[in-house]
Amino acid sequence: MPIKINHLAIVVPNLESALAFWHDAIGLELGGREENPGENVNIGFLQIGDSRIELLEPTNNDSGIGRYLEKRGPGMHHLCIEVENLEASMEQLRQKGIELINDTPKIRHEDGIRYCFIHPKSAFGVMVELYELPH
Amino acid sequence: MPIKINHLAIVVPNLESALAFWHDAIGLELGGREENPGENVNIGFLQIGDSRIELLEPTNNDSGIGRYLEKRGPGMHHLCIEVENLEASMEQLRQKGIELINDTPKIRHEDGIRYCFIHPKSAFGVMVELYELPH
Numbered sequence: 001m002p003i004k005i006n007h008l009a010i011v012v013p014n015l016e017s018a019l020a021f022w023h024d025a026i027g028l029e030l031g032g033r034e035e036n037p038g039e040n041v042n043i044g045f046l047q048i049g050d051s052r053i054e055l056l057e058p059t060n061n062d063s064g065i066g067r068y069l070e071k072r073g074p075g076m077h078h079l080c081i082e083v084e085n086l087e088a089s090m091e092q093l094r095q096k097g098i099e100l101i102n103d104t105p106k107i108r109h110e111d112g113i114r115y116c117f118i119h120p121k122s123a124f125g126v127m128v129e130l131y132e133l134p135h
Numbered sequence: 136m137p138i139k140i141n142h143l144a145i146v147v148p149n150l151e152s153a154l155a156f157w158h159d160a161i162g163l164e165l166g167g168r169e170e171n172p173g174e175n176v177n178i179g180f181l182q183i184g185d186s187r188i189e190l191l192e193p194t195n196n197d198s199g200i201g202r203y204l205e206k207r208g209p210g211m212h213h214l215c216i217e218v219e220n221l222e223a224s225m226e227q228l229r230q231k232g233i234e235l236i237n238d239t240p241k242i243r244h245e246d247g248i249r250y251c252f253i254h255p256k257s258a259f260g261v262m263v264e265l266y267e268l269p270h
Contacts, residue, residue, distance in 0.1 A: 003184060049186070
């Protein structure tokens with residue numbers, strides 16, 4: 001059983017302007033910023049209730065997020081759902097015929113989060129990420 | 136200060152197939168269904184933590200949601216943020232130069248929810264709805 005929305009990722013052309021909207025005007029608390037040169041994005045984290053909004057600004061037109069912005073324009077990019085047991089969720093999805101982008105969990109070494117992505121064609125156009133936090 | 140994500144609305148071509156993904160495969164609890172002939176949509180409500188996912192299936196190609204599906208394909212449609220005081224939030228947004236789609240709060244008579252929409256061009260491509268629940 002999924003626990004909650006961990007985060008909703010939004011692609012933006014410019015992080016400062018996007019923060020002027022989400023932080024200054026909407027009033028969401030800024031949880032931090034991060035430069036991720038590996039993925040060619042600058043990220044702004046905003047807390048909203050028990051979830052986060054992650055603003056993704058591409059730093060490079062050739063990166064995945066840069067190409068997404070060029071092709072589709074700014075907007076909601078993916079929805080991340082936090083689950084108790086990632087492998088059990090992945091097994092259940094496979095049994096229901098859902099296509100996963102990665103067949104085994106990936107691990108983020110900086111924080112130990114285990115994650116996978118579901119193919120948008122199995123999720124009616126939505127890119128869904130699953131997270132399992134370290135226990 | 137915003138309280139939480141009230142719901143994330145997703146446009147789907149077929150509610151039954153979308154529920155097979157979100158309910159049967161992902162495991163979200165089905166909170167209910169609703170036919171809304173006024174808006175020409177069938178809606179499926181899924182509980183996720185303290186928020187909801189709302190699946191919108193258009194019943195008519197000429198409706199707002201039907202045209203959206205035809206033009207943009209299925210996917211995330213709008214993000215609804217729950218606030219304490221809608222008029223105070225709207226005033227703050229106007230002061231920051233944010234364009235609202237409706238200038239005064241709308242009220243849903245069946246449940247007393249007060250709401251407004253922010254223009255996506257002020258929110259970097261995201262359609263943002265604000266909700267104030269009846270006190």
